[in-house]
Amino acid sequence: MKRLPIATLATRCLIAAFTLGWTLLLSAADRDYGLSPVKIAEDTWVLVGRSEDFSFSNGGNIVNTAFIVTRDGVVVIDSGPSRLYGEQLKRSIARITDQPVKLVLNTHHHPDHFLGNQAFPADTLAALPATISGIHDEGGSLNENMYRLAGDWMAGTDPVTPARAISAGPLEIGGHRLELIALDGHTDADLVILDRSTGVLFAGDLVFNDRAPTTPHARLPRWQAALDQLEKTGFRTLVPGHGPVAGDAGPIRQTRAWLSWLDQTLRRAADEGFDMTEVMAITLPAEFRRLAVVEAEYRRSVGQLYPAYEQRALSKEAGRP
C-alpha cells in the first residue's frame, strides 16, 4: 500500500491535489490495462498482473487471469479487479478466438478475482458455494475498498455474484478434461483447476510466486495442507494467483515456506508475550526479503492473524501452557 515517508501535511495535501488532478484528467474510458495474453500451453493464455499492491497507477491489475479456448467455447479463470479490466479481458479474448465465453470461474472471493464479472454474461459466471456467499456478503465492501485503493479505474464497477454453484470433480469442455479441485485456506473456498489435457494447474491464490502472499481470510494450517495436495497433482505448468507462471513446484514450496515461517513467528511471538507493534518490527529472514511487497504484506498479515495467536497464548482453555 502507500508507504509515504513522514511528510509534512502541506506535502501530503500537494500530493493529494496532484493525484486528484491527474485522476480527473484521465477518465476510465482512456485507461488501458495493457493486457497482453501470453500463450503458456496449447489453447491456454495467461494475463500476468504486476507484483505490487493495489494502487491508483496499476488500477488493481496485480492479479493473474487466464483463459482456455476450447472447441465448445472459452473458459475464463478469474475476471480481474474491475469492470474495465473485465471488458478489456473480453476484448483480448476476442482478438484470439471467435469462440464465445462459455464459463467464467471465480477461484475465490477476493476483489481482484471477481470484480470483472460484470463484463461477462451472467449465466457464464460460476464458483464454489462458499465463494458465492463470500461475494454475496462481502462484495459490496470489497468493491468500495477497491475504489479507495485503485480510484478511477473502478468507475462503473459493481460486484456480480455468480448464480451457478460448482462442485469438485471432472468437467469436460470442448475436448479439455478439466479437474475442479475444491480446497481452502487462503479463503474458505479456493478453487483450483487442473487441465489434464495440457497439464496446466491454475492454483488461484493458494500459490504466490515471488510476491508475498495475502492473508485477510487465511487459515494457515488449512492453506499448508492445500499446498501439500497441490504438489501431488502432477502438473506440468503452474499458474499462481500472483506472480510469474512456473514450470515446477518452486512457487508452491516458496508459498509454504513463507506461511510456515509466518505461523511459527506469530506463535512464538504470542507465547513470548510480544505486543503487536513489537511483532510488526521483527526483521524478516533474508530468504523472504526478495519477495515483492513483503514488508507491507507482513505487517498486514500480523494485523490480520496475530489476534488469534494472542488469544490462544492468553487463554488457558485454548491450550495456553
Added chain:
Amino acid sequence: MKIAAIAAVLLACACSLGQAAAPAERRTDPLDSPRWADMRKEMFPAGARVVFDERVRVTAPLTAENAMNVPVSVDAGALGDVQEVLVFADFNPIVRIVRFEPAGAHPGLGFRIKLQQSTPVRAAARTADGSWHVGGAWVNTAGGGCTLPSTGSGSPEWQKRLGEVSSRVWERKEGGERIRLRIIHPIDTGLAAGIPAFFLQDLLLADNTGRPLMRIEGFEPIAENPVFTVDIPAGRSATAYRVSGRDNNGNAISAAIEK
C-alpha cells in the same frame, strides 16, 4: 479559529525564546499538524508547560490497514518520574484514546485503537514538575474505524462473555515482568448509527496485596476486545496480580492475573 491558532503558535515561539529546553525537547510540532493548536488548548491546562519530547516514544504502523484495530505502543520510560500519560489522535472524531497513571508499573502501555482517518497519534506524559512531554507518530489509514459498529455489538454470544479477562505473565530478560491481558468488550464509539457509546472507563491493575501498579482510563476509540501490554519493573514484581474496573454502563470487570 485560524487567527487563534496563529496566535497560539506565536505565543509558543515567544515562550521558547525565554526558556532553556532539554536537547530532546522542542516547541514546534514535529508532526506539523494543523490541529495542534486546538489540541494544545483542549488537552492541557492553559498555563501548563507543554513540550515536544522524543523521549516519549509512540510506536504505530505508518500505514494501518485495519482502521478498527491499529496497534500502538507508548513508552515514556526515558523520562523518569511520569505521573500520567494521555494518548490522543488529532483528527479522530473522539480525540481522547486512553489515559494511564503508571503508579509503580513502567510508564508505557501497549493497546489497539480505532481511527477514522490518517492522523497523528500522540502521547503526552506529565512529569512530577507538572510539565507535559509530547511524543507522537503519524498513522495513515483508509479509515472508517470509528463509525463502524463493533462485531460484538450485534451478537448475543458476546454479551454472555462481557468483561471476561484472559491474561498471562512473562518474566522479562531485562528484569521485571510483563503482563498482557485481553478483556471481552465490544467497545462501541457511539458514532455508528443507533449504537450508543459503550466502553471501558476505569481499570486498575494492582498486585495481589492491593498495591496499585497502573490506572487506565479508557475512551471510546480503544479497539474491540482490548489487549493491553504492561511492564512491571523488577522491584514491583509480585506473586500474582489483579485487574478490576468497570465500563461506562457500570458493568464490573474483576479478575485475578495468575502466573
